[in-house]
Amino acid sequence: MDVLLNDIRACRLCEAHLPMGPRPVLQAAADARLLIVGQAPGRRVHESGVPFDDPSGERLRDWLGIDRDAFYDPHRVAIVPMGFCYPGTGRSGDLPPRPECAPTWHPRVLPLLGAIRLTLVIGQYAQTALLGDARGANLTATVQDWRTHLEHDRLPLPHPSPRNNRWLKQNPWFADELLPVLRQRVADALA
Template sequence: MTESFDALLARIRACRICEAFLPLGPRPVVQASPTARLLIVSQAPGRKVHETGIPFNDPSGDRLRDWLGIDRPVFYDPDRIAIIPMGFCFPGTGKGGDLPPRPECAPQWHPRLLPHLQQVRLTLAIGQYAQVGLLGADRGNTLTDSVRAWRRHLDGRGILPLPHPSPRNRLWLTRNPWFEAELLPELRQRVAEALAP
């Protein structure tokens, strides 16, 4: 018997496979429904998201919603938007910010979860870890290279690579004005098309 989507989500939310490595313990954060038309693949929850259990419930989420041109009610509607990180739990903090997503997570759950999302029209790969996971060898040598080649990834695979919307990335945005001038208008249009009935 095939596992139902609700049962799968319940198993993901109860996951403890990397518990020994998580400084605040496991709290998998995921939002998904088989009817979702926009898929956001991100890195891993930050500390504030861990505390609330709500994806992108922080300044990064505010900037991301601005980039997408959508409000919180639309963003948090799992029937329209799936948010599936590479690591479902907060991995802890290192010298330069949050640690990378735990490597056990995506191989354990993505192959079970992503096939249920048959209605997805657009996938966003946010940050380098999501781009490694989704684009593989097709990605650029750097995050900037991957994002700069967004037209090729979008037209070829329906995947739009984005930098992380963290406030820490202000300098990247300043150094890459083409992102706001060229990519953001296209991003907003594609998101609107993906979410249209």
């Protein structure tokens, strides 16, 4: 795993397309029990080199009911996004993850994570890739069907970005129904 992580952190595959250059950001260890697959690092995460080191991460840790120490322990939590580098900004937020990243690295990383008990699938790009035909017509439909996905130890979530405050207000069932189950399943996975 250490050799592979070093290879990933040295990756320059899509360097020509990255406005701030490559800086792959992820964390993993073979004995991690919780896997978080999100989209791609934002600008702040690119600058710090620490996954979810931004307001999205604060909200995500709150959703999960865990502190920074547990979240940043790679032996407990693996964070393997769809794109490891900041893709740049578009008209309505960050650009999608680079298409080269996940097909190149996920087939090598994910099989090494043999102790995973729960996978959190955050945002539409991760849901498209990991859930495939099992996902709904859109992100809301996919997250609403969380009980079905949880039967397979996967839980689709919206992105915890402050940009999604409107979605969270329009979908109060997320906080009322899903978050208590999420916190319990995360606690069970990390126990």
